[in-house]
Amino acid sequence: MMERKLPQMTLFEKYLSKLPLIALLAANALPLVGVLFFQWDAFLLVILYWAENVAVGFYNILKMATRKVDHPAEHLGKLFQIPFFTIHYGGFTGIHGIFVLAMFGKEGDVFGKGPDWPCFLAFVQILFHTIAQAYHAIPPNARWVIAAMFVSHGISFGYNYLYKGEYARISGEKLMMQPYARIVVMHIAIIFGGFLTVALGSPIGLLVMLVILKTTIDVALHKRQHRTGPAF
Numbered sequence: 510m511m512e513r514k515l516p517q518m519t520l521f522e523k524y525l526s527k528l529p530l531i532a533l534l535a536a537n538a539l540p541l542v543g544v545l546f547f548q549w550d551a552f553l554l555v556i557l558y559w560a561e562n563v564a565v566g567f568y569n570i571l572k573m574a575t576r577k578v579d580h581p582a583e584h585l586g587k588l589f590q591i592p593f594f595t596i597h598y599g600g601f602t603g604i605h606g607i608f609v610l611a612m613f614g615k616e617g618d619v620f621g622k623g624p625d626w627p628c629f630l631a632f633v634q635i636l637f638h639t640i641a642q643a644y645h646a647i648p649p650n651a652r653w654v655i656a657a658m659f660v661s662h663g664i665s666f667g668y669n670y671l672y673k674g675e676y677a678r679i680s681g682e683k684l685m686m687q688p689y690a691r692i693v694v695m696h697i698a699i700i701f702g703g704f705l706t707v708a709l710g711s712p713i714g715l716l717v718m719l720v721i722l723k724t725t726i727d728v729a730l731h732k733r734q735h736r737t738g739p740a741f
Contacts, residue, residue, distance in 0.1 A: 529665040533731055536661040537724040539654045544716045551706040552613040553651055554719055556643050558699050559609050561658045562602050563640060565688045568666045570595065573684050575670075577677040590681050598688060600632025605696070606639035612703070615646050669735045687734075695726055 540557060543549035573591050578584060626634040644652070670676050702719040709715060 525668065529661075529668050529735070530728070530731065532661040532664040533727060534724070536654070536657040537720070537727060539657055540723075541717065541720045543651060543654070544713060544720060547650060549651065549716070550711045551703050551716060551719070552615070553647065554716065554723075555609055555613075555699060555703040556606075556647060557651065557654050557658075558695070558723060559602075559606050560640075560643060560647075560655050561662075562605070562688070562692055563636075564655075564659045564662045565691060566595075566598050566602060567659070568662050569598070569684060569688050571666060572670055572676065572679075573681065575676050576679065576681060576684065586681060590685060594685055596629045596632050599636040601689070601692075603632065603636035603639045605692070606643055607635070609700070610639070610642060610646070612700070613707070615642070665731070665735075673735075675735075691730055694730065695723070698722055698726060 540549065540554055543553070570591060573587060573594065576587070578586075625631055647655075699719070699722075702715075702722055706712070706715045706719055
C-alpha cells in the first residue's frame, strides 16, 4: 500500500512546487494582454508594477508575524520590527509612488484632506494617499491586475514560506531587508524602461519589451530567493 501511494505523493509535490512560478507568470502575462489588446501605455504599466510593491510589503508583514522564533520572548521583538518596517517601508514605497506619478504628471497632494498623522505615522499616511491616487489613476479594466499580483504573492507565501518551512529558517533581519532588494533591482530597470518608452512615444514594441523585461527579472529573483531558502 505504501509503495503505491509514494509515487502519487511525489507527483503531487512535483506539480505543487510549480504552482508559485505558474501564478507569477500568469500575473505577469496580464499586462501583456493589456498592452496588446487594450492599448495600455507606459504609465499604466509602471504604476501597476509600483502597486505590486504594496503586495510585497503586505506579505512581508505576514512573514514577520509568522516567523518561527527559538524562544517565546523573541516574539516581543516583532512588536518593534513590524511597526518599524511598516513605517519605513511604507514611507519608502509612498515616496517611490509619488515619484512615479510625478514622472507622468499625475502627482497630487501627498497628505490628502484632513489632519496630518502624528510623528512617523506621516510616512504611512503618504503611502495611503499615494495608493488612493494610484488607484484612481488606474482604469477599472486594469485594477484586476493588482488582485492577480496579490494572489500570486499569496500563493508563494503559502507554498514557499509556510508549506516549505521558510518561516523556520529566515531571520527577522533578513525579512526586514528582503523587499528592498527586489524594489531596487526591479524598479531601476522598470523606471529606466518607462522613461525610454515615454520619450519614444510609447510604441507597442517597447511596451512589450518592458513587460518581458519585468517578467524576466521577476522570475530570476523568484528562483534565486527560493532555490535553497531565502537568498536575500
